[in-house]
Amino acid sequence: MAVRVQAEDFDVGAELARLTDGNARIGGLAVFVGLVRERHVRDGYHQDRIEALTLEHWPGRTEEALAEIEAEARRRWPLDATLIVHRHGRLVAGERIVLVAVGSPHREAAFEACGFLVDWLKTKAPFWKLEETPEGERWVESHAGDEEAAARWDKPGKA
Amino acid sequence: MKIRYFAWLKRRVGVAEEDVTPPPEVRSVGDLVVWLRTRSPAHAEALAEGGAFGAALDRRTATFDTPLGEAREAAFFPPFTGG
Incomplete structure (x- = not known):
């Protein structure tokens, strides 16, 4: 039941402990950690080396959007704990970008809601990535695959 | 009204935000975009x-x-x- 947007790194173990401590209703915790990948695959085969990226966001609106996405997940699944921590600013390859954790009495709801949150935050929260490559800076373009992944949760009857 | 630009739009326009007073015939977001393009070549490009x-x-x-x-x-x- 929390969303945070911050420049500093997060401690996954400490975050998860804080999320579940004192809440014995949770039977399963599904966790996603997004990292800065050192290679960017373009056109399906061409790979560019990524030294770092800078995440720009819309302060205020970003937190609102994440809270809306979180609320939607809680409408769809019986969840006892949710946490989204997303970093902004300059991050080098290998650094953590985002943490999504979902606790539920049952694992199916936790897995599904975690996937939903990751898919939706990629397309519905105002973040933009600027990559640093040996050839210079480049804004990351949105992927049709991300839109499709987000849209699969629009199907009627899903959860 | 205030206009805000993000990511490459901000880089191209050259400012993160600006205050503008569009004329009354600017009624929709589309009208606003067309009008903003006339402010500078950078706006037109962005x-x-x-x-x-x-x-x-x-x-x-x-x-x-x-x-x-x-x-x-x-x-x-x-x-x-x-993400």
Whole structure:
């Protein structure tokens, strides 16, 4: 039941402990950690080396959007704990970008809601990535695959 | 009203935000984009026709058809790429 947007790194173990401590209703915790990948695959085969990226966001609106996405997940699944921590600013390859954790009495709801949150935050929260490559800076373009992944949760009857 | 730009739109326009007073005939988001293009060559390039960018009015998603109404802030941005 929390969303945070911050420049500093997060401690996954400490975050998860804080999320579940004192809440014995949770039977399963599904966790996603997004990292800065050192290679960017373009056109399906061409790979560019990524030294770092800078995440720009819309302060205020970003937190609102994440809270809306979180609320939607809680409408769809019986969840006892949710946490989204997303970093902004300059991050080098290998650094953590985002943490999504979902606790539920049952694992199916936790897995599904975690996937939903990751898919939706990629397309519905105002973040933009600027990559640093040996050839210079480049804004990351949105992927049709991300839109499709987000849209699969629009199907009627899903959860 | 206040106009906000993000990511490459901000780089191209050269400012993160600006205060503007569009004329009364500017009634929709689409009208606003067409009018903003006339402010400078940088605006024209950033907001060029066919560009892949979205808009929000008072922080709510808008399309080019959305009436400006009493909105105090418009934002323009590329598709989101977080996560």
